Amino acid sequence: MTNLEQIRAKRAYEKAREAAGKDHRKDYLKLTRNLPAMFQTNGLLATWAFHLSLKDKPNHKASEVALKAILEHFQSPPFNLAGSGKTIESIFTGEWTATTGFDNEKLMRLTAEAIAFSGWLKRAAEALCDQ
Numbered sequence: 001m002t003n004l005e006q007i008r009a010k011r012a013y014e015k016a017r018e019a020a021g022k023d024h025r026k027d028y029l030k031l032t033r034n035l036p037a038m039f040q041t042n043g044l045l046a047t048w049a050f051h052l053s054l055k056d057k058p059n060h061k062a063s064e065v066a067l068k069a070i071l072e073h074f075q076s077p078p079f080n081l082a083g084s085g086k087t088i089e090s091i092f093t094g095e096w097t098a099t100t101g102f103d104n105e106k107l108m109r110l111t112a113e114a115i116a117f118s119g120w121l122k123r124a125a126e127a128l129c130d131q
Contacts, residue, residue, distance in 0.1 A: 020129045035066060071087075
């Protein structure tokens, strides 16, 4: 039986492998090194909002790739923590900040998973993008 850490590690390494072959790999590495601490310190919503605000900045692509990786992770089994068919922006504005059904317990689960998964994204980026 595969445990949650194995699932996180496999997904993170797949995403880092994709990023390693792109022009934004240095930005992705820098971002993923900071991401676990950002989630830990600021929480899911503030960190997500910050990265969405980088839309017109030069390192936007790295943020977009990392947020998409996290969102896809949230949406997939066995986690199923986010609605399917959502984009990184629509999940924030439509599900996480604008609905009454989004409670503290779900926010805490999402934040804990974001911290755990972003730790794996960091490790994977350091292994594959730091060249």
